[in-house]
Amino acid sequence: MRAAVATGANLPLTLDDLDLPHPAAGEVLVKVTACGVCYSDLSLLRGHYPFARFPVVPGHEITGVVTAVGEGVTFPEVGTAVGGQFLYDSCGHCDYCVRGDQILCPRKRVTGVVADGGYAEYVLLKAGFVTPLPDGLDPVAAAPLMCAGLTAFNGLRQAGTTANSRVAVVGLGGVGALAVRYAVAMGASVAVIGRSRRGEDQAKALGADLFVATADSDPADALKAWGGADVVLNAAPSTEAAAATLGGIAPDGTLLLLGYGPEPLTLPTQPMILNRLHVAASPSGSPHDLRDALAFSAAHDILPEVTPITLDQAPGVLDAMADGSAHGRSVITFA
Ligand SMILES: [Zn+2]
Ligand SMILES: [Zn+2]
Numbered sequence: 001m002r003a004a005v006a007t008g009a010n011l012p013l014t015l016d017d018l019d020l021p022h023p024a025a026g027e028v029l030v031k032v033t034a035c036g037v038c039y040s041d042l043s044l045l046r047g048h049y050p051f052a053r054f055p056v057v058p059g060h061e062i063t064g065v066v067t068a069v070g071e072g073v074t075f076p077e078v079g080t081a082v083g084g085q086f087l088y089d090s091c092g093h094c095d096y097c098v099r100g101d102q103i104l105c106p107r108k109r110v111t112g113v114v115a116d117g118g119y120a121e122y123v124l125l126k127a128g129f130v131t132p133l134p135d136g137l138d139p140v141a142a143a144p145l146m147c148a149g150l151t152a153f154n155g156l157r158q159a160g161t162t163a164n165s166r167v168a169v170v171g172l173g174g175v176g177a178l179a180v181r182y183a184v185a186m187g188a189s190v191a192v193i194g195r196s197r198r199g200e201d202q203a204k205a206l207g208a209d210l211f212v213a214t215a216d217s218d219p220a221d222a223l224k225a226w227g228g229a230d231v232v233l234n235a236a237p238s239t240e241a242a243a244a245t246l247g248g249i250a251p252d253g254t255l256l257l258l259g260y261g262p263e264p265l266t267l268p269t270q271p272m273i274l275n276r277l278h279v280a281a282s283p284s285g286s287p288h289d290l291r292d293a294l295a296f297s298a299a300h301d302i303l304p305e306v307t308p309i310t311l312d313q314a315p316g317v318l319d320a321m322a323d324g325s326a327h328g329r330s331v332i333t334f335a
Pocket of ligand 2: 090091092093094095096097098102105106107
């Protein structure tokens with residue numbers, strides 16, 4: 001089968017022919033329909049995951065169809081359309097796994113980093129960690145939901161978003177744009193915080209009530225004038241951008257980090273205590289979270305805009321992402 005392989009830190013992605021793998025007990029063989037190209041794949045290639053296992057096939061935003069199952073697998077059956085995500089598997093017996101928080105398992109493994117992922121015609125996944133796709137969900141456009149969508153949806157949920165919430169989303173990239181749409185669909189009022197006015201039209205089109213450009217105004221003042229944000233969801237690759245909103249968070253509100261930069265989070269403590277503010281961070285999610293994220297996306301018709309590419313185009317797209325010239329979400333598709 002054709003596959004793209006990461007051979008080591010700071011080495012280019014190479015295209016290769018690999019043997020078709022066979023599913024062992026508990027595994028399913030998935031014929032890949034589509035695999036999103038994620039900024040985490042770039043982090044892998046840059047050597048930012050010290051726990052990576054090279055060589056490895058990257059890719060954790062996978063949709064496909066089960067074509068064979070290993071011993072003992074009764075679900076999903078051959079022919080089922082499924083999604084595969086960042087969480088490859090977990091220990092299955094720690095307190096987190098037992099309560100359905102597998103994403104918190106100390107022994108969790110990551111798809112496309114320590115186990116081969118979706119930049120290939122076929123991928124082996126664990127039966128208990130794939131999620132059936134809701135009927136009618138376009139498997140190409142849905143690929144980024146396995147990562148960006150799950151992260152945005154689960155983050156809003158972890159932060160306690162309700163129809164009464166005022167949600168401010170910082171950054172309008174893949175995760176941010178989906179977070180705006182999910183929050184609007186949950187009934188929340190939404191503000192978007194961007195650097196310049198460039199994102200304003202897009203934010204309004206996605207359903208945001210307010211757009212704040214940090215080049216023109218202080219985000220904390222603008223959020224305070226809006227009535228205060230119950231949730232600030234930081235989807236920008238900057239910790240400072242998140243910290244700048246603190247004065248605009250409503251009492252009992254939450255600053256939620258999904259995106260972050262290398263700089264530490266520095267916050268003024270007295271207003272945090274006086275207003276009982278919460279600071280939280282969230283990774284992607286567990287299998288049950290992905291089920292809910294996909295069901296919600298299907299029910300509200302929320303799919304990202306994607307650009308389909310071939311496997312051969314993937315190295316070039318990753319280069320463009322690295323030098324900042326890429327735009328939009330690219331999804332590798334297989335015939
Ligand atoms: Zn991802
Ligand atoms: Zn565990």
